[in-house]
Amino acid sequence: xxxxxxFLLAIALVLFLAACTTGENAGEEQEEPDSAETESGEExxxxxxxxxxxxxxxYLNNGIEPTSFDPSIGxxxxxxxxxxxxxxxxxxxxQDHKAGPGVAESWDISDDGLTYTFHLREDANWSNGDPVVAxxxxxxxxxxxxxxxxxxxxxxxxxxxxxxxxxxxxxxxxDVGVRAVDEKTLEVELEQPTGFFLDVLTNPxxxxxxxxxxxxxxEWHAEADTFVANGPFMLESWEHxxxxxxxxxxxxxxxDAVKLDKVHFAMVNDTNTQYQMFESGELDTASIPPxxxxxxxxxxxxxxxxxxxxxFYRFNITKEPFHNKKIRQxxxxxxxxxxxxxxVVKNGVEPAFGYVSPGFITxxxxxxxxxxxxxxxxxxxxxxQLLEEGMAEEGYDELPPITxxxxxxxxxxxxxxxxxxxxxxxxxVEVSLENQEWAVFAEAQQNLELQFSRSSFINDYNDPVNFLxxxxxxxxxxxxxxxxxxxxxxxxxxxxxxxEEARYEALFEAEKLLAEEMIAxxxxxxxxxxxxxxxxxxxxxxxxxxxxxKYADKQ
Amino acid sequence: xxxxxxxxxxxxLITLWIIVTITFVLMVSVPGSPFNSEQTSNEAIQAxxxxxxxxxxxxxxxxxxxxxxxxxxxxxxxxxxxxxxxxDLLGRGFPISFExxxxxxIVAVISGILLGILSALRHNGIIDYLAMGFAVLGISIPxxxxxxxxxxxxxxxxxxxxxxxxxxxxHMVLPVIALATGPMxxxxxxxxxxxxxxxxQDYIKMARAKGLSPWKITIKHALRNALMPVVTIxxxxxxxxxxxxxxxxxxxxxxxxxxxxxxxxxxxxxxxIMGTTVFYSAFLIFMLLLVDIAYxxxxxxxxxHKKEGGEG
Numbered sequence: 071x072x073x074x075x076x077f078l079l080a081i082a083l084v085l086f087l088a089a090c091t092t093g094e095n096a097g098e099e100q101e102e103p104d105s106a107e108t109e110s111g112e113e114x115x116x117x118x119x120x121x122x123x124x125x126x127x128x129y130l131n132n133g134i135e136p137t138s139f140d141p142s143i144g145x146x147x148x149x150x151x152x153x154x155x156x157x158x159x160x161x162x163x164x165q166d167h168k169a170g171p172g173v174a175e176s177w178d179i180s181d182d183g184l185t186y187t188f189h190l191r192e193d194a195n196w197s198n199g200d201p202v203v204a205x206x207x208x209x210x211x212x213x214x215x216x217x218x219x220x221x222x223x224x225x226x227x228x229x230x231x232x233x234x235x236x237x238x239x240x241x242x243x244x245d246v247g248v249r250a251v252d253e254k255t256l257e258v259e260l261e262q263p264t265g266f267f268l269d270v271l272t273n274p275x276x277x278x279x280x281x282x283x284x285x286x287x288x289e290w291h292a293e294a295d296t297f298v299a300n301g302p303f304m305l306e307s308w309e310h311x312x313x314x315x316x317x318x319x320x321x322x323x324x325x326d327a328v329k330l331d332k333v334h335f336a337m338v339n340d341t342n343t344q345y346q347m348f349e350s351g352e353l354d355t356a357s358i359p360p361x362x363x364x365x366x367x368x369x370x371x372x373x374x375x376x377x378x379x380x381x382f383y384r385f386n387i388t389k390e391p392f393h394n395k396k397i398r399q400x401x402x403x404x405x406x407x408x409x410x411x412x413x414v415v416k417n418g419v420e421p422a423f424g425y426v427s428p429g430f431i432t433x434x435x436x437x438x439x440x441x442x443x444x445x446x447x448x449x450x451x452x453x454x455q456l457l458e459e460g461m462a463e464e465g466y467d468e469l470p471p472i473t474x475x476x477x478x479x480x481x482x483x484x485x486x487x488x489x490x491x492x493x494x495x496x497x498x499v500e501v502s503l504e505n506q507e508w509a510v511f512a513e514a515q516q517n518l519e520l521q522f523s524r525s526s527f528i529n530d531y532n533d534p535v536n537f538l539x540x541x542x543x544x545x546x547x548x549x550x551x552x553x554x555x556x557x558x559x560x561x562x563x564x565x566x567x568x569x570e571e572a573r574y575e576a577l578f579e580a581e582k583l584l585a586e587e588m589i590a591x592x593x594x595x596x597x598x599x600x601x602x603x604x605x606x607x608x609x610x611x612x613x614x615x616x617x618x619x620k621y622a623d624k625q
Numbered sequence: 626x627x628x629x630x631x632x633x634x635x636x637x638l639i640t641l642w643i644i645v646t647i648t649f650v651l652m653v654s655v656p657g658s659p660f661n662s663e664q665t666s667n668e669a670i671q672a673x674x675x676x677x678x679x680x681x682x683x684x685x686x687x688x689x690x691x692x693x694x695x696x697x698x699x700x701x702x703x704x705x706x707x708x709x710x711x712x713d714l715l716g717r718g719f720p721i722s723f724e725x726x727x728x729x730x731i732v733a734v735i736s737g738i739l740l741g742i743l744s745a746l747r748h749n750g751i752i753d754y755l756a757m758g759f760a761v762l763g764i765s766i767p768x769x770x771x772x773x774x775x776x777x778x779x780x781x782x783x784x785x786x787x788x789x790x791x792x793x794x795x796h797m798v799l800p801v802i803a804l805a806t807g808p809m810x811x812x813x814x815x816x817x818x819x820x821x822x823x824x825x826q827d828y829i830k831m832a833r834a835k836g837l838s839p840w841k842i843t844i845k846h847a848l849r850n851a852l853m854p855v856v857t858i859x860x861x862x863x864x865x866x867x868x869x870x871x872x873x874x875x876x877x878x879x880x881x882x883x884x885x886x887x888x889x890x891x892x893x894x895x896x897x898i899m900g901t902t903v904f905y906s907a908f909l910i911f912m913l914l915l916v917d918i919a920y921x922x923x924x925x926x927x928x929x930h931k932k933e934g935g936e937g
Contacts, residue, residue, distance in 0.1 A: 346780065530665050547665060
């Protein structure tokens with residue numbers, strides 16, 4: 071017995087020694103910048119715990135590190151959602167999701183709809199105290215359109231006269247139709263009348279850039295200590311890949327309306343983890359993990375709102391058998407969208423019976439979707455009949471093999487399998503499924519190599535033309551082989567008609583034509599589903615646009 | 626010894642060059658580009674982006690540019706996080722992965738060896754069965770399941786530890802447990818079987834016969850030889866764990882470098898793919914060199930300079 075005891079003691083000693091030596095090594099490694107980070111992190115969390123007695127701090131999750139806080143570069147929600155709270159453009163989406171005054175207090179629009187003159191607020195300032203001047207917009211917009219900047223959002227600037235020419239390398243910066251009349255007056259000339267230009271301007275791509283700061287340090291947006299904000303919040307700290315802290319910006323012209331003192335953005339990419347953090351009180355909002363949707367979706371603390379976007383499937387009309395309109399229509403009629411929305415996608419999404427998602431208001435104040443009605447339907451009888459007619463037209467005894475493609479994801483797979491099922495059941499057609507990794511899939515779809523493939527669309531600005539113009543001839547977004555002069559003409563009118571009623575009329579026609587030709591078949595609209603902790607109020611989530619914490623509050 | 630190391634370093638450089646070349650060929654032969662996306666775009670914007678990142682240049686120029694950037698240790702900006710350079714990403718991520726990995730390795734090695742010795746000494750006893758049962762569980766339960774379970778029980782229900790993120794030593798406990806269990810189990814089983822083998826050897830009997838104390842026999846004579854297989858797996862284990870693990874870092878929201886290995890490929894972020902590959906390869910080669918040197922120290926019979934011819 072005794073010898074065993076001795077032995078155990080010896081082991082313990084050896085392990086202790088080993089732990090000491092290796093422990094020292096680990097300690098040495100930690101002395102690199104890393105340990106500093108950890109320590110400061112600790113101090114910070116202690117600090118906030120003390121302060122939290124009097125301060126209102128909202129804890130949010132951004133998922134991942136923002137791509138970039140350069141307004142021209144970070145063309146995605148993870149960048150533009152936070153950025154929308156750090157900066158402000160000429161206009162800002164208000165509580166009714168309409169473009170209202172932002173940095174611009176007022177504006178004049180010329181009778182031909184081509185020239186906009188913006189009057190900037192006298193009290194609009196940058197967080198470093200500089201006034202926000204017209205030159206800041208001129209600088210930012212020309213920077214966005216500069217081909218060397220390689221901004222993925224530059225197409226938004228094509229509404230401006232000379233914007234497209236400059237971006238494609240055919241024009242010059244001097245010919246871009248934006249100029250500072252004086253410090254607080256900005257004049258913008260458009261390529262053609264654009265009824266929704268004020269909406270477009272709410273987009274973060276049009277945020278100003280403090281030109282004095284940016285000329286001195288082109289990387290001003292990369293770190294918290296060089297970042298200058300002109301929005302409701304400013305960037306207090308930014309530990310890359312870990313956390314961002316926003317603090318209320320005292321220089322903001324409407325600072326009195328801002329109720330929160332601080333906003334923490336964690337970067338937690340795992341849906342289960344962020345939900346568990348929400349449960350344990352470490353986050354104030356969270357998304358619902360897909361497998362918990364049934365349990366949580368009906369809760370009182372769930373915000374469900376529309377999100378301007380559509381999931382749809384593209385027909386490739388350059389490939390058999392989908393060069394035939396009736397066969398395309400047959401497939402569309404065989405899809406039970408209600409069932410897909412309710413039992414496959416779940417999470418409170420709405421089935422799509424048209425292309426343009428609900429939430430776009432016509433000049434007469436109605437919803438675009440309601441006015442143009444349902445354009446697709448589930449009708450197995452009609453589907454079968456159309457398929458027969460189509461096959462007769464083409465002289466098919468049997469349909470050529472059909473492959474339905476989607477990019478790899480659990481949800482896409484579930485939807486694809488449901489579709490496969492419906493085609494067997496209602497058309498007696500067996501389609502094979504094929505999934506591909508995103509980049510491979512996207513390239514194949516772009517090159518028209520896929521027969522029938524999944525797609526999604528998220529609106530960039532608040533107008534139905536945004537989606538519909540994807541399908542004009544030779545558009546980079548077309549990806550179907552569709553080309554119709556009639557459609558192109560309708561979209562042209564839908565872009566530039568100065569009479570809003572007539573412009574919407576053209577858009578209604580265009581959407582109907584798209585459904586009649588059945589170039590793509592809608593599946594469901596996107597929505598925003600967020601769990602909110604008790605006491606959290608006033609977070610503005612626009613159907614199109616980026617979320618706004620200006621009026622957010624936490625009790 | 627010095628000549629041996631020098632020679633190994635030279636071979637390492639050539640190996641790295643081959644790895645870079647193969648990576649480049651694979652990278653450009655996989656379809657898809659970093660700029661494929663569902664977002665609105667057009668040809669001009671795509672062309673501007675390609676020009677910005679030199680992707681419009683012929684392949685041999687791109688290859689030379691990569692070689693140059695690797696030689697100068699400056700891989701330029703990431704395509705997917707253009708405000709950050711690859712050096713920034715790896716420079717920030719690696720220390721964190723390294724810290725987590727180091728603690729994990731220490732925990733795994735200490736507890737693994739301890740379990741292994743205990744079961745070997747108590748061969749076919751209760752402790753042996755318990756320890757080995759534990760080890761089998763440790764090997765067979767994937768760490769992401771263990772991680773989710775730990776979070777739910779210890780963080781959400783009992784509120785002992787924070788759920789995730791990376792800011793204090795308390796945040797480290799759960800990921801370390803989740804990450805260490807697998808390697809610990811492997812080490813325990815290796816230690817046990819080689820201890821069992823060593824303990825029956827003549828020199829151990831000899832040592833007993835000489836009347837040496839049991840702990841001296843176990844530690845000085847048996848364990849030293851029994852550790853050889855453990856040292857063998859340490860090279861790859863260290864390189865794997867110290868450079869971060871995608872799943873655990875994702876679940877615990879740890880800002881390490883593990884995610885770049887996976888995401889850079891999915892996103893076709895070419896500079897980051899290059900950076901992670903070169904970094905990981907260099908690190909692995911270095912670890913294997915350390916392991917070979919460790920052999921020589923643990924077992925004087927292994928003469929490094931004699932192995933030269935055989936190793937190639």
